[in-house]
Amino acid sequence: xxxxxxxxxxxxxEHLGVEPDKVVDNANFIDDLGADSLDTVELVxxxxxxxxxxxxxDAAETIVTVGDAVRFxxxxxxx
Amino acid sequence: MFDLQGATALVTGATGGLGGAIARALRAQGxxxxxxxxxxxxxxxxxxxxxxxxxxxxxxxxxRAQVEALASQAEAALGSIDILVNNAGITRDGLAVRMxxxxxxxxxxxxxxxxxxxxxxxxxxxxxxxxGRIIGITSVVGVTGNAGQANYAAAKxxxxxxxxxxxxxxxxxxxxxxxxxPGFIESPMTDALNDKQRAAILGTVPAGRxxxxxxxxxxxxxxxxxEAAYVTGQTLHVNGGMAMI
Numbered sequence: 001x002x003x004x005x006x007x008x009x010x011x012x013x014e015h016l017g018v019e020p021d022k023v024v025d026n027a028n029f030i031d032d033l034g035a036d037s038l039d040t041v042e043l044v045x046x047x048x049x050x051x052x053x054x055x056x057x058d059a060a061e062t063i064v065t066v067g068d069a070v071r072f073x074x075x076x077x078x079x
Numbered sequence: 080m081f082d083l084q085g086a087t088a089l090v091t092g093a094t095g096g097l098g099g100a101i102a103r104a105l106r107a108q109g110x111x112x113x114x115x116x117x118x119x120x121x122x123x124x125x126x127x128x129x130x131x132x133x134x135x136x137x138x139x140x141x142x143r144a145q146v147e148a149l150a151s152q153a154e155a156a157l158g159s160i161d162i163l164v165n166n167a168g169i170t171r172d173g174l175a176v177r178m179x180x181x182x183x184x185x186x187x188x189x190x191x192x193x194x195x196x197x198x199x200x201x202x203x204x205x206x207x208x209x210x211g212r213i214i215g216i217t218s219v220v221g222v223t224g225n226a227g228q229a230n231y232a233a234a235k236x237x238x239x240x241x242x243x244x245x246x247x248x249x250x251x252x253x254x255x256x257x258x259x260x261p262g263f264i265e266s267p268m269t270d271a272l273n274d275k276q277r278a279a280i281l282g283t284v285p286a287g288r289x290x291x292x293x294x295x296x297x298x299x300x301x302x303x304x305x306e307a308a309y310v311t312g313q314t315l316h317v318n319g320g321m322a323m324i
Contacts, residue, residue, distance in 0.1 A: 038248060042206060 004051075004077060005070045011046045012066060015039065025067035043069075052079035081304040084109035087157035088303070089149075091140060091197070092167030094121035096266045097216065100292030101164055101299045102129060108300055110162065113153045140167050140193035141185055150200030159208065160201040162303045165194035165238070166216040168231075175229040183230045190234035195241060198256070202249060211254035212303045215242050216295070219262045219318050235260075239314050246312035255311035257302045262318025264290040286319030 001009075009023045018033050029035040029043065044060045047053070047069060053076050055063070063069050088105045092098040094116035102112045106129045113134040116122050126133040134156035138149040153160055168190045171182035198213050205211025220228055221235025239258050246256035263269060263280055269289055272280070281287060298317050301307055316324055 036251070038206075038251065045203065 004074045007050055008066065008070050008073060011050060015043055015046060023066055027066045028064055047073060051077040053077055080306055081108055081300050083303060086110045086161045087159055088112045088162035088164060089153040089160050090164045090166055091115045093125055094118045096292050097264060097295055098166045099125055100296040101166055104296035104300050105303060111157055113157055115149055140189045143196060146193045146196045150197050154204060159204050161210065162212040163197055163201045164214045164299060165197060170231050172227045174227055178229060186230035187234050191237045194238055198245060205254045206249065206252045209253045213256040214299055214302050215258040217258045217260045217314065219260050219322050222260060222324055223322050243312045250311055257310060258314040259295060259298045260314050260316045261295050262290060262321045264292060264295060284319040284321045290317060290319055
């Protein structure tokens with residue numbers, strides 16, 4: 001597991017209170033992990049903080065699965 | 080009941096009669112209170128009265144950069160903002176047909192936009208901590224309207240709508256967002272009324288007297304308390320019965 005993937009999964013597990021084995025690449029935050037719309041905003045804010053990056057709204061809309069987040073952050077992370 | 084030990088609060092417009100009363104009441108329940116306003120000397124005097132550990136944060140709420148800075152200064156000084164009281168307000172009265180754009184803009188900025196900017200900033204920490212209280216001091220005229228106050232009534236009604244929207248967004252996070260709508264309250268402004276004007280006002284108030292700042296402050300303490308956790312998106316009217324809504 002890459003460093004980014006590990007950090008993303010840790011945030012998702014902590015924030016949504018889900019079992020780590022459910023946080024797989026193709027897990028959809030809303031449909032599979034039970035997030036509501038405010039959870040997804042909070043996750044984006046947590047990713048921004050953790051990786052020192054700003055995620056604009058149009059990019060945030062494309063991040064719907066764990067894998068989407070990992071790929072976006074691997075490309076754009078600053079820390 | 081209504082114990083606020085360990086809680087932190089930011090009160091805007093704290094140099095006004097109402098804001099000062101609110102800051103004192105929150106402090107009396109045990110909260111650490113940061114006071115903001117435009118007059119440094121008055122803020123210092125209030126802070127001295129409230130006792131140690133009361134950050135003084137001067138701010139012109141008409142200036143968005145200063146409002147953004149105020150939120151971070153308050154978080155830095157207090158460690159968190161558990162209770163945000165958007166109390167500051169100004170009036171620039173005039174009949175709509177003659178109202179200047181600058182008077183409209185200034186009142187909307189200070190009375191409404193600054194409250195949104197501060198709420199948005201404070202919400203981040205509140206969401207993380209799963210607890211928060213945002214209280215807007217609106218006005219009876221935001222609900223009833225009042226000739227000569229199109230700008231002020233719009234800002235105060237806007238605050239009520241904004242509070243309901245945010246309340247719906249963050250209710251699952253243990254954050255409540257409410258308003259208090261005072262009627263006529265004793266203040267330097269009402270002291271300046273002559274006997275005839277005063278009698279005319281009192282004729283519209285079933286309680287037969289003006290309200291006290293402390294009575295608005297008591298409502299604020301209630302909404303800020305843990306006990307009020309199930310009250311959100313509401314407007315509490317404190318007006319001696321002048322408008323029963």
